[in-house]
Amino acid sequence: MAALKLAIGNKNYSSWSMRPWLALRANDIPFVETLIPLYTDNPADKEQILSFSRAGKVPVLVDGDVTVWDSLAIIEYIAERYPEVKLWPDDVAARAHARSVCAEMHSGFVPLRNECGMNLHRPVRPLVLSADAKANVARIEEIWRECRTRYGAKGPFLFGRFGAADAMYAPVVHRLRTYAIDVAPDTKAYMETMMALPAFQEWTRDGLAETLVIEKFEDA
Secondary structure, eight states: OOOEEEEEOOTTTOHHHHHHHHHHHTTTOOEEEEEOOOSOSOHHHHHHHHHHOTTOOSOEEEETTEEEESHHHHHHHHHHHOGGGOSSOSSHHHHHHHHHHHHHHHHOOHHHHHHSOOOTTSOOOOOOOOHHHHHHHHHHHHHHHHHHHHHGGGOSBTBBBSOHHHHHHHHHHHHHHHTTOOOOHHHHHHHHHHHTSHHHHHHHHHHHHOOOOOGGGSOO
16 A cells, blocks of 8 residues: 655644644654745745645645645544544544534634744744734633543543644644743643654654745744
8 A cells, every 4th residue: 555645844834734744643654755845936846736736735645546635634534544543532522522623723813823923943932912812822722721621531632642633733832832922831731741742843853953944934
């Protein structure tokens, strides 16, 4: 059986690429990684992305004749393709809860994303957040707290074992750390759980080793 292929962007900056990459790596699912530099002036980079998907964006997962683009769609495909890794909880109510918080991450929190872009190279220092971004942080803390309260007896992640929700919220952990955002002790505890995950550490090491600088992401 041919290995999965995952096209991703710069690990230093690409939060959307991090999500499915982590879902695969943390569950020891073999795949071939293709890193395509983003926002360069090299037409070949854009053409390489288009060779994976005409949507012209990463991440893209290729599994033989199947091509899946969009982070959450990829995670859903991985969950169906490898049900044994249990990216979604077994319980129907918990699974609905997990899908809901993933969808909220997928479509929401725009102020926080815009004001605190993922940039692993950025020195850790605070940033003055807008009221909307602060509300985003408060909502994320609320989501994490509710998940950990409900499912904490099953393990240290949002729904007990590492799953889709953890992969979807993983870049937020970097944002909270990099921008020195003040959070509650239980939020810090979950962040520490994620940062101790070997796959999370691998992505972070790789991102820090990158040398490409995208100037428009270096302002904050």
